[in-house]
Amino acid sequence: MNRAALLIPHFNNPQGLAASLASVGADECVDAVIVDDGSTRATIDEALCRAAWRAKGELKFYYLPHNCGIEYALNTGLEAILAAGYEFVARLDCDDLCVSDRIARQMAFLDQYPEVYLLGSAVTFFDASGDRFTLHQPQTHAQIVRQMHKDNAFTHPSVMFRTAGVKEIGLYPIDCKAAEDFAYFWAFVARYPTANLPEVLTRSEYNDSGISMSRRRQQQAMRIKILARYFDWRPQSMLNIAKAAASFALPLSFTRKIKRLLGVGTWN
Template sequence: MINQFSILHNENKKKHVESIVAMAVYQADNAKWLEESIESITSQSYTDFLFIIVIDGPVPGSITQVLNTATMSDNRIVLAQNSHNMGLASSMNSAIDFGLAFEPSFFVRMDADDISEQHRLSRQITYLKKHSNISVLGSALTEINESGKKVGARVMPASHKQITRILPRRCSLNHPTVIIRYNVFLDGHRYNDDLLNTQDYFFWITLASQGYIFRNLKDRLLKFRRVNNFYKRRGLSKSLNEFKARIYAITKLKQYSPYNFFYACGVLSLRLMPGKVVKLAYKLDRHLLERFGKH
C-alpha cells in the first residue's frame, strides 16, 4: 500500500539546517508524555535543527491538541501526516527524504514518550564534529516509569569493535538516543519499511556490514519510558524478527560461532515465556551490558 505523506504545518523559513530531528506519533501515545517529549527537544541548548513530527495514522483529539499547540509556539516544528498507519520505518524514511532539501549533516531520532536531556544534541553533535569517522552515535539512557521516576539505566558498549561484536546477540544501540550522519542516507541507505518492528536492529547490521563506524557515549542523554507492560510487549512477530535479525547479523558480519547460534535460539525461547521470567532475564541483561560498557 502506497503512503501519501503530506505536510500539515510548516512555518520554517530557513533553507538550510544542520540537523533534522524526527519523531513519529501514534494513536496509543500518551498526550502528556508527548508534550514532555516535544518540549525536551524545543528547549535544547543546541538550536540549529528542524523538528519533523510524523502523525502515523489517526490520532485522538488530545494528541492533535498537543501537536497544534507545539507547532504554534515553535516554527522549527514541521507537522506531517501519513495517509494511514505505516509504521516507524516508513515514517522515518519520509522524514529523512523531506529533510534532504535542507542539506543537513545529522539525523536525530526521538520517540514520543521519552525525554531528551537539555544538552543531549549539543553533546552528541559536538562529538560527531570532532570525530568525522563516526557515522552512528548513540548514548546511554536512564529508564523512567509512568510517573517519571528513575527505575533503571541502560549503558551500551562504547567502542565500534564491541558494538559490532555484540550485534549477533543483541541490538547494541539505544535507538531513541541515536544520531546518524546524513551521509549514510546520501549513500542510499534507509530503514527497511517492510518491517513493523526491529527495523533499527536490521539497519545497524546492514550499516556495520558496509563498514560504517559506530560509537556509544556513556553519558545518559535520554530518559526512556519503561511502562508496566514493558516485559510483555514482544509478541510472536517481534520475537521472530529479533531471531531473524540475529541470524542476519551472524551471516552478514561473518560471526559464525556456536555461542551466537545458541544465543539466538535461547532468546527466542525466552521471549515466549511468562512475563516474570522475561523480567528476570532483562535484569540479567542489564547487568551484563554494564560490564561490557565499562571499557
C-alpha cells in the first residue's frame, strides 16, 4: 500500500473524473479513493478510469446510495482512508488536473517538515478558452493565519494533509455547507503549523456553475459563521466580518464595482 491516497468526490462527471486521474504522473506512488455522491445522470465508468490511471497505485471506488452533498462524500472517503492506514490525504476534484509529480513534491515537503500538517500550493485556473489566472496563496503559517481571518488561505484541490491530524480534529464539518473546506482548514490552522508551496501543482477548472458562484449566498453566510467562530477581537477581525456581511447582503455585481473603485483584490 502507498503512503498517500488521492481523495476525489464524483457527481455526474465521468469524463472529468477520467481526465483528473489521467493527470497523475506515471511515477507517482499514490492510490486514488473515488467516492460517487449518488450520481444519477452519469455514473462512474470504472473501465474508463482504469484506462486513464497511470500512477503506481490502486483505484478504490465507493458509492453513496443517493446524493448527500460533497461533505458526506469527502467524509466517506476519509473514513476509508483512515481505516486503510494511509499517512497522507491529497485532494482533487473532477476536471481538476495535477502536475505530473505533485504528490511526490508535497510528500517530500511534509517529510522534510514533520511539524506541518496541512500543505497547499499555487493553482492556475482554466476554462475552455485556456488558462485564466494563477492564485498564489500565502506561504508561511503566520501569513496563512492572517489570511484565514479574511478568507480561505488554501485552494481545496491543491491540498495534502496528514491523517494524524484527521484523527485529532475529525472529519469535514457537515454544518458549513458550501464552505466545508474553509471550516476544515481553519481547524488545522488553529491546531498545527501549515504552509503553501509557491509552485503551481494543480490546475483547477473555472466556471460559473461552481459552488463559489452558484451557491454564493450560502457560502458567504457560512463564511461569516466560520469567521465568527475564530473571531479574535482584533479590529481587523471586526473589519473582515463586516466585509463578509456586506458581501453577503449586496449583489455580486455591486461588490465587484466597489472592489474596482477601491482597488481591492481580495474582498470576495
